[in-house]
Amino acid sequence: MTDTPAALREAHHADVSGGWLRPAVFGAMDGLVTNIALIAGVGGGGVSPRSIVLTGTAGLVAGAISMGLGEYTSVRSANEQVAAEVAKERRELERHPEAEARELAEMWVARGLPADLARQVAAAVRRDPELALRMHVREELGVDPDDQPSPWAAATSSFLFFSVGALVPLLPYLLGATSLALALAVGGLGLFLAGAVVSRFTNRAWWSGGLRQLLVGGAAAVATYLIGMLIGVQGGLG
Template identity: 55%
Template structure:
């Protein structure tokens, strides 16, 4: 009696999906929005604390300058970081390509050994490695993934990371400014909007983590609120000493 195997599904027909945990946009977008909100909220509260008698003009100017400077800084930093990481990964892939071209039998045996280490029968592992090495480009992709943890078909885009960081930082940094831009002159509406934004950002992040939405929201609210409160005290102390 022979064993009956379940037919292999077409990958395109597999129904469940996972969020992109390694892509080039999610991390910088989330980090950018958080950073924009927290840093500009704290900056503006520091100016509020140090210029209590000077009206809202210094606060708005500081908020706009902080939004612009932070957004450009985040974009430049993300572009450089992702581009450098991508270039390093591609350089290591080229090293692997040269190794396969120079000594393919050894590389094939190395790949078989990796499969054995994962629990595959040695004969099956050798056959798998042999089949993979029939196509040099396929062999390169598999070696890059198994040895380097690099998916050559899904490398992060520096431009996508930069644009995501710029836009998300600007959106986050705009939240504390909104009430001032519509003409309100007290800091309390800005504080309220910022705290709501912090809670919302923290709750949103939990969509791609295992935490509950309320835990993520409260955690981010407390961290961002503490940063703004401490910066307010610093601004107040510096403003008093300069006055």
């Protein structure tokens, strides 16, 4: 152990820029909840284990593709919006450099920096056009133009982790079991473990994160099971 200040140590903070972690977590959770609820719904309707496997597999494939495409479109659209705003800010800096420098200084003063110091720093920043652009974008838009998430990384992460999550409640059937209760129990265990793992990144107690996710997924499963049972009885399947 050393006495190096935390601010100077590498990996002092977790990666919160959006990259792959957010779509991975969201994809895994969504895959678990979606397929647990889907299997509970058709199982409540009284269909055969083979039909449950077919339904769950279709849900896995369709959901993973949808999640991947959705993440790609979302992240790319957000990046394009940032790029458009950066271009707009670049034009403003080229046309009105003095006014933009005053605006930057005023923002710093509003945050508590002495007025004279804020103006001096803004004037120094103004001498470097690229530095000025990055500083204005960070201060005005709250984003780092040099650190935007990759749409491909987000899409791939979301696709893969949704598939893994959706596969969990299907495993008992794929291994030869025919019990809906067992499949839902395995899915519930997956929800709890996923919530516990996510808590590692949020400083939340592992049991609290796991229980919260279990309750969310359990509520969805109960709702779809009751709906499936109702429709199955009315349709003569029960």
